[in-house]
Amino acid sequence: MKSCxxxxxxxxxxxxxxxxxxxxxxxxxxxxxxxxxxxxxxxxGRLLATTLPDTWDATGxxxxxxxxxxxxxxxxxxxxxxxxxxxxxxxxxxxxYHVAAYGLKDxxxxxQQDFVNPTPEENNSYVSxxxxxxxxxEQGVYVSFExxxxxxxxxxxxxxxxxxxxxxxxxxxxxxxxxxxLEQDKEHLYVWVEREESPYILALKKATGEVVWNSPxxxxxxxxxxxxLTVAGKQQLVCSASGKIAGYDLATGSKLWDxxxxxxxxxxxxxxxxxxxxxxxxxxxxxEQGGGKTAASNGVIQVKPTDAGKFEVGYKWRAxxxxxxxxxxxxxxxxxxxxxxxxxLYQLDLETGKQISAERISAGxxxxxxxxxxxxxxxxxxxxxxxIVDLANAAELSxxxxxxxxxxxxxxxxxxxxxxxxxxxxxxxxxxxxDAIFAVRxxxx
Numbered sequence: 001m002k003s004c005x006x007x008x009x010x011x012x013x014x015x016x017x018x019x020x021x022x023x024x025x026x027x028x029x030x031x032x033x034x035x036x037x038x039x040x041x042x043x044x045g046r047l048l049a050t051t052l053p054d055t056w057d058a059t060g061x062x063x064x065x066x067x068x069x070x071x072x073x074x075x076x077x078x079x080x081x082x083x084x085x086x087x088x089x090x091x092x093x094x095x096x097y098h099v100a101a102y103g104l105k106d107x108x109x110x111x112q113q114d115f116v117n118p119t120p121e122e123n124n125s126y127v128s129x130x131x132x133x134x135x136x137x138e139q140g141v142y143v144s145f146e147x148x149x150x151x152x153x154x155x156x157x158x159x160x161x162x163x164x165x166x167x168x169x170x171x172x173x174x175x176x177x178x179x180x181x182l183e184q185d186k187e188h189l190y191v192w193v194e195r196e197e198s199p200y201i202l203a204l205k206k207a208t209g210e211v212v213w214n215s216p217x218x219x220x221x222x223x224x225x226x227x228x229l230t231v232a233g234k235q236q237l238v239c240s241a242s243g244k245i246a247g248y249d250l251a252t253g254s255k256l257w258d259x260x261x262x263x264x265x266x267x268x269x270x271x272x273x274x275x276x277x278x279x280x281x282x283x284x285x286x287x288e289q290g291g292g293k294t295a296a297s298n299g300v301i302q303v304k305p306t307d308a309g310k311f312e313v314g315y316k317w318r319a320x321x322x323x324x325x326x327x328x329x330x331x332x333x334x335x336x337x338x339x340x341x342x343x344x345l346y347q348l349d350l351e352t353g354k355q356i357s358a359e360r361i362s363a364g365x366x367x368x369x370x371x372x373x374x375x376x377x378x379x380x381x382x383x384x385x386x387x388i389v390d391l392a393n394a395a396e397l398s399x400x401x402x403x404x405x406x407x408x409x410x411x412x413x414x415x416x417x418x419x420x421x422x423x424x425x426x427x428x429x430x431x432x433x434x435d436a437i438f439a440v441r442x443x444x445x
Contacts, residue, residue: 036426038079041133041181049424053442058401064441065107073130076421080136089130093120097145111157118166119147128177135184146178161209179223215253225269231276242266257311262297268328276303281324317353322346325365332372333391339366357394363387
């Protein structure tokens with residue numbers, strides 16, 4: 001392991017973290033910091049922003065800064081106040097993994113830590129490449145790589161603790177690699193390793209890295225991420241894999257329930273929408289067969305405790321036609337919004353699942369989870385074009401291009417440019433391409 005630091009001192013970096021009024025509270029046992037913070041993949045399912053820029057383009061209009069990464073990554077950035085953390089990999093066999101921190105205001109690089117990959121494999125578009133998204137809290141950033149590295153770092157880049165999961169729990173082999181992002185609550189970190197043999201889920205103490213429990217995984221192919229769901233006032237960890245969804249006790253890791261009336265649910269992460277309720281998305285993803293069952297696997301699932309101390313799990317409603325791309329659904333304005341692989345946006349009533357509209361959007365296929373404000377929906381097409389949609393009537397208001405895609409550009413499946421994630425940070429929108437991060441910020445009016 002080696003590290004690379006800029007000229008900023010530890011005191012200067014920490015000053016950036018704690019600038020202004022700072023507080024940490026619990027909301028549904030998830031950490032919440034300032035409006036600038038985005039603490040985990042999909043921000044724990046909280047995808048509504050106070051405000052987002054409504055115009056930018058590839059010529060540089062309202063692009064505040066751009067970071068070109070010395071490698072490639074599919075993870076989402078995470079943000080703690082004025083710090084942006086991201087991950088990427090480099091080398092012909094993904095030989096090295098990297099964690100870097102940047103200033104949110106200007107994109108200045110603050111530090112980078114590098115780690116040797118314990119599970120090297122050919123670096124190409126058919127395997128995950130630095131896919132798991134980190135989590136961040138007031139102690140620093142926690143990072144997982146699909147090759148088996150799990151590490152906690154301080155805000156200024158010092159390693160607090162580190163695990164080599166290959167040494168501890170054996171080789172990691174999974175179809176197309178692992179992609180599950182980390183999940184967290186106040187005290188614990190949750191790591192899902194859904195490998196081909198003996199998959200497992202870990203809970204660790206964030207303060208020390210001590211393993212609290214190790215539970216068998218779901219046992220099916222997955223590129224989705226675990227999500228904390230509240231059921232009857234108590235929290236569970238929900239994991240979605242091909243043809244299976246399971247809930248786990250946060251304290252012990254014991255499996256509380258499993259559900260198999262679902263198909264093609266390998267890529268979308270469950271989105272909590274109420275006590276015991278979550279939206280699940282299904283897509284005709286990596287070579288899977290869809291048929292009519294894929295649409296019926298999109299909908300709202302309800303988990304209810306029974307008098308016998310068990311759990312009853314089933315659909316509150318199923319979609320009739322709507323299917324996902326790789327991007328998860330989003331809930332906004334009491335509607336569920338789903339984009340399919342052909343770029344058709346479906347609008348469904350949150351309570352009943354009734355289809356309200358289905359219209360093609362300019363952005364095309366969406367791999368990143370959408371974002372929304374009070375009245376607008378942002379759909380980030382995988383080729384870099386964003387469609388902004390009116391939540392009142394599903395009309396496409398405008399489109400914004402983050403970069404120009406050459407006419408002869410390779411398709412995403414062959415290693416072309418892909419927009420993997422977008423996150424909100426106060427007045428700034430961060431857009432993650434495999435090899436770069438763009439900051440979009442409009443001038444104050």
